[in-house]
Amino acid sequence: MARTLYDKIFDSHTVHRQEDGTAVLYIDLHLVHEVTSPQAFEGLRIAGRKLRQPKKTLAVADHNVPTSKDRLAGIKNEESRIQVEQLAINAKEFGVEYFDMSDIRQGIVHVVGPEQGVTQPGMTIVCGDSHTATHGAFGALAFGIGTSDVEHVLATQTLLIKKSKNMLVKVDGDLPPGVTAKDLTLAVIGKLGTAGGTGYVIEYAGKAFRDLSMEGRMTVCNMAIEAGARAGLIAPDEKTFDYLRGRNRAPQGADFDRAVEYWKSLPSDEGAVYDKVVELNAADIVPLVTWGTSPEDVAPITANVPSPADFKDPHKAKAVERSLAYMGLTPGTPLSEVPVQKVFIGSCTNSRIEDLRAAASVAKGRKVADGVYAMVVPGSGLVKKQAEEEGLHTIFTEAGFDWREPGCSMCLAMNDDKLKPGERCASTSNRNFESRQGPGGRTHLVSPAMAAAAAIKGHLTDVRSL
Amino acid sequence: MDKFTRLTGVAAPLFRANVDTDAIIPSREMKRVSKEGLGEGMFADWRYSDVAARVENPDFVLNRLGYRKAPILLAGPNFGCGSSREHAVWALQDYGIRCVIAPSFGAIFQSNCVRNGILPLVLPEPAVAALATADRPQTLTIDLAAQTVRVPDGTELPFTIAPADKEMLLEGLDAIGITLKRLPAIQDFEGGYRARYPWLFF
Numbered sequence: 001m002a003r004t005l006y007d008k009i010f011d012s013h014t015v016h017r018q019e020d021g022t023a024v025l026y027i028d029l030h031l032v033h034e035v036t037s038p039q040a041f042e043g044l045r046i047a048g049r050k051l052r053q054p055k056k057t058l059a060v061a062d063h064n065v066p067t068s069k070d071r072l073a074g075i076k077n078e079e080s081r082i083q084v085e086q087l088a089i090n091a092k093e094f095g096v097e098y099f100d101m102s103d104i105r106q107g108i109v110h111v112v113g114p115e116q117g118v119t120q121p122g123m124t125i126v127c128g129d130s131h132t133a134t135h136g137a138f139g140a141l142a143f144g145i146g147t148s149d150v151e152h153v154l155a156t157q158t159l160l161i162k163k164s165k166n167m168l169v170k171v172d173g174d175l176p177p178g179v180t181a182k183d184l185t186l187a188v189i190g191k192l193g194t195a196g197g198t199g200y201v202i203e204y205a206g207k208a209f210r211d212l213s214m215e216g217r218m219t220v221c222n223m224a225i226e227a228g229a230r231a232g233l234i235a236p237d238e239k240t241f242d243y244l245r246g247r248n249r250a251p252q253g254a255d256f257d258r259a260v261e262y263w264k265s266l267p268s269d270e271g272a273v274y275d276k277v278v279e280l281n282a283a284d285i286v287p288l289v290t291w292g293t294s295p296e297d298v299a300p301i302t303a304n305v306p307s308p309a310d311f312k313d314p315h316k317a318k319a320v321e322r323s324l325a326y327m328g329l330t331p332g333t334p335l336s337e338v339p340v341q342k343v344f345i346g347s348c349t350n351s352r353i354e355d356l357r358a359a360a361s362v363a364k365g366r367k368v369a370d371g372v373y374a375m376v377v378p379g380s381g382l383v384k385k386q387a388e389e390e391g392l393h394t395i396f397t398e399a400g401f402d403w404r405e406p407g408c409s410m411c412l413a414m415n416d417d418k419l420k421p422g423e424r425c426a427s428t429s430n431r432n433f434e435s436r437q438g439p440g441g442r443t444h445l446v447s448p449a450m451a452a453a454a455a456i457k458g459h460l461t462d463v464r465s466l
Numbered sequence: 467m468d469k470f471t472r473l474t475g476v477a478a479p480l481f482r483a484n485v486d487t488d489a490i491i492p493s494r495e496m497k498r499v500s501k502e503g504l505g506e507g508m509f510a511d512w513r514y515s516d517v518a519a520r521v522e523n524p525d526f527v528l529n530r531l532g533y534r535k536a537p538i539l540l541a542g543p544n545f546g547c548g549s550s551r552e553h554a555v556w557a558l559q560d561y562g563i564r565c566v567i568a569p570s571f572g573a574i575f576q577s578n579c580v581r582n583g584i585l586p587l588v589l590p591e592p593a594v595a596a597l598a599t600a601d602r603p604q605t606l607t608i609d610l611a612a613q614t615v616r617v618p619d620g621t622e623l624p625f626t627i628a629p630a631d632k633e634m635l636l637e638g639l640d641a642i643g644i645t646l647k648r649l650p651a652i653q654d655f656e657g658g659y660r661a662r663y664p665w666l667f668f
Contacts, residue, residue, distance in 0.1 A: 015655040016648060020629045024648060026655060028666055036551060038499035049642070052652075055668060064497070079497030086499050123666070130550045130574060144550035144574055148581035148641070156645045158652055162628070194484055195544040198573060228547065230573055251665035259665050294484055315483045315542065322482075414493045433488040433548065435511045 002269035004166045005233050006201045009141040009266070013124045015158060024158045028123040031109045032059040032096065032150070034087040035414070036128025040151035041090040052157040054095040058118060061087050062108045063414045065101055067377050067404035072102055080415060094154070107380020107406040110134040110348040114218065115382055117247025121236035121263040126153055131348045131430065132231075133224040137217035138244075139236035139266050141201070144225065164230050165275040167200040171208035173282035178464040180358065181216030182350060182428065182447035184208060185223040186288040187280060190298035197229030200276065203268065204234050208282035214243040215354035222349045223430050226295040235267035289335055289460055290432045290445040292323035297432070299335060301450070301462045307331035326434055327442050328422065335460050338444070342425040343368075343455040344437070345448055346377030346404075347411035350428035353386050355448040359428075360392040362452035362463060368400035369458030374451075375402040375417065377409040401455065413438045426454035468583045469638035473564050474607040478527045478536035479598035485541060486548035487575060496553040504553055505560030528561075532603035535561075540598040541568035543591060546575025555582045565608055567615070569594055580631045583638060585610060587625055610636055 003011070015024040037059070044050070051057060064080035065071065075081035084101075091098035099106040105116065110131055113119040119135045125142035126132060128150045135142035145159065153159055169188055188204075202224050209217060217234050224232025241260050244250040251259040286300045297320075299306065308321040308331075324331065329338065345351070345359050356378065368374045376396050378384035384406055387393055393403045410417040411429035419425055419441025428451045429436075432443040444460060453461040495507025506520075515523040522529045528536065539558075545568040546554060555578040558566070564584060569591040571579075579586040587608065597604055597617065607616040610632065614622040634641065645652075660667050 015652050018630065022628075022630045024645060024652070026652070026659065035493075035496065036553075039501050039552075039556075042500060047642070063493075077497075082499060083497060120666075122663075128550055128552075130548065132550075146550050146552035146555070146574055146578035146581065148552060148578065152642050152645065155642045156649075156652065157656075158645060160630075160641055160645065194547055195570065198544070198570065225548075228544070228572070249668075255665040259663075262663065319483050412488075412493045414497070431486075431488070431548065433486050435492055436488050439492070439494075439511060439517060 002271040002273070004268040004272045004274065005139060005203055005235055005266055006141060006166055007272070009122055009124065010163055022160055022162050025124060025161050026158055027126055027153050028056060029113070029118055029125045030057045030153050031113055031125065031127035031132070032057060033063055033109050033127070033129060034061045034083040035063045036147050037090065037150055038083060038086045040147045040154055041094065043151045044094070044154060049155045051094045051096065051154050056157060057096045057154065058113070059087055059091045059096050059098040060106055060109050060112050061101065063408045063412065065407040066415050067407045067409045067417060069405065071405055077416070104381035104385060107383065108348045108351060108408055110222065111352060111379030111383065114138065114214070115380055117244055117250030120244065120250065120259070121240060122266050126159060130225040131222050134218050134222040134348055136221035136224065136231050136233040137214060138240055139233060139263065141231055141233065143231040164201045165199055167197060167202045167229065167276045167278065168274040169202050169204050169278050170206040171204070171280045171282050172206040173208060174211070175208055175282045175285060178287055178449065179285050180447040180449060181212050181219040183285055183288045184282070185220040186290070186295070186298045186445065187285045189223060189227045189295050190288070191278060191280060192227040194226060194294055194296045195228045197224065197227035200229050202227065202229045202232045204232060209234055210237065213354055214239060215352040218352065219349055223295070226430060236263045287447065287450055287463055289450065291327065291329060291335060292320060293326055293432055293434050294319070294323070295430065295432060295445065297323060301335055301460060303335055305329045305331050305333045305335060336462055337459060339424065339459045340426045340444070340454050341372060341423045342419060343372060343374035343451050344377070344410040344425055344427040344429060345375065345451050346379070346409050347429035348379065348408070349430045350448050351377060351379030351383065353383050355428065356383070356387045356392050357390070359448040359452040360395045362449050362456065362466060363399040363401060364395045366399055366456045368455045372455055372458050373402070374400065374455035375404055375410065377404045378406050380406050410437050412436060426451045426460060467638040467640065470564065470583055470585050470610055470635040472607070472609050473537060474605065475537035476533060476603045477538035477540045477567065477597060477606050478533040479540040480527055481540060481542045481595065481598035483542040484544045484547055487546055487551050487554040487572070488548055490546065490554040491551065491557040496551060501556045502560060504557040505562070508557035508561045537562055537564045538606055539563055539566045540594055541566055543569040545571050547572035550574045552578045552582070555579055555584060559584055567594055580634055581641065583635065585635055587615065589615065589623060589625055593623055
């Protein structure tokens with residue numbers, strides 16, 4: 001029977017299937033960070049259990065770490081410091097490789113995995129973080145798990161899980177100039193809604209995704225969870241293999257050739273059946289921005305702030321009313337006239353080299369508008385190094401952007417990088433939930449180029465007009 | 467883990483769509499390395515008018531007379547969407563919530579509930595809406611074995627739940643212990659797997 005990419009990976013990792021369909025799924029790679037792991041290690045310690053496969057586990061601190069230049073002097077916030085220190089202690093005690101803040105390989109866990117070549121096609125990858133779906137860009141089945149499941153994977157190298165349904169999101173055609181992977185993934189979320197993917201694993205297929213770089217594909221898969229899906233996948237191809245060739249932890253020499261042969265067998269078979277198919281045309285997509293407090297609240301930058309009356313579903317109309325009040329927006333205001341006080345370029349969605357290049361190309365030779373604070377937070381020490389080798393940091397600093405150290409930063413405001421109440425931010429991150437970027441903060445999700453444009457103009461801006 | 471068999475208690479309505487895990491527990495409230503005490507940060511941005519000083523917002527349902535310490539939440543569709551943070555579930559648990567009734571749940575949140583002895587109970591939206599819009603506190607009785615919710619007028623509403631989830635909740639089972647009983651099968655699988663894909667083992 002013809003199988004999808006998801007079927008193939010799920011089947012090949014199924015150790016056992018219970019009567020009710022719950023599978024014991026073998027896990028190839030477990031990424032660990034400081035926020036969702038301490039209680040799992042504590043659980044192991046209490047039960048006297050060890051890690052089954054320490055070498056299939058990689059730890060890095062990202063959520064809490066400061067992004068300031070002086071961060072190696074120590075983390076000032078005591079609770080954050082304890083979480084980071086505890087991760088180091090746990091990694092040492094249980095024999096897990098750990099990249100600390102002084103290591104150039106340190107960064108956001110979903111940037112680090114691919115960069116090191118630990119993320120590979122056909123793998124099952126888990127992490128106590130919902131944006132684990134990022135790794136699906138390589139044709140790996142990757143998804144977020146809770147801490148109880150983190151402990152389960154640490155102890156058994158398996159996970160108890162039911163198979164999801166298959167959804168195909170097909171986007172053919174070419175993205176117009178100025179339209180990026182971020183706009184593409186936001187367009188899909190806008191179409192599906194934040195619960196549209198619930199119960200599914202999404203496979204993204206079609207020319208629009210094939211044409212993306214690996215970085216762009218990661219941006220797309222990263223936000224599968226914002227459409228409610230457990231994971232997002234893109235079939236591996238020559239671009240995937242080229243990205244991995246020669247990376248630290250990728251297979252080397254003859255092993256690489258063997259691996260490629262296997263990886264080539266992964267794409268969905270012709271005639272494979274999907275439970276749901278959604279199609280979009282890339283040519284119809286324009287630069288998008290969110291106006292509300294749910295990632296499905298997307299609109300073209302050329303549109304106006306909507307009115308609750310525009311929505312038929314009474315739940316949604318009520319939610320829109322609430323969102324607009326929180327966001328301080330009036331229906332009918334052109335989105336391109338909405339002023340911003342902060343700009344955040346970073347996060348596991350958009351902090352890779354291509355994202356920084358896109359933002360720098362807009363920033364080059366221009367100045368951040370008066371009254372705007374704009375920060376650029378590279379996804380890892382290695383991204384930062386490469387950007388500096390390309391001179392991007394000079395472009396940013398000359399334009400008035402703050403060039404920071406790597407981490408999750410203002411995406412979720414667990415460190416000192418946060419919005420003040422009522423402050424409005426154009427952000428390349430993935431969630432515009434209430435208070436996500438700081439209590440009372442207001443978030444507009446955009447692409448890196450759009451974020452840079454907003455920083456220059458001081459208000460949300462159509463990057464194509466610059 | 468505590469067994470979940472039968473629960474009688476007040477159900478507090480929080481009937482909004484897409485209540486995300488950041489709302490259930492803001493990231494700033496989860497900087498702990500143990501599970502205890504997280505209940506204080508539950509719904510912090512809604513529950514307190516001054517979060518830092520912990521000044522209660524009198525309008526928030528759980529601060530209202532008759533709903534304080536309610537063990538049941540009546541939630542809107544897609545409750546618990548967003549992140550994988552199990553702190554959201556630990557916060558509910560630490561506060562004393564044992565069951566969340568909603569038309570649908572975020573997938574990771576739903577499985578996190580089961581792992582922690584909280585029953586994520588799915589009822590059709592009109593049924594939840596009817597309970598949530600009542601003008602006084604509603605006391606419900608949930609019988610997991612029988613899969614019913616008894617509402618104040620005596621009606622018993624049936625609900626469905628995956629058999630594995632039901633068993634885990636009823637028995638208060640430890641998933642790791644169950645899986646480790648299958649260790650020989652895991653080792654067998656791993657042996658064959660390693661032979662096929664040696665580059666995955668280093």
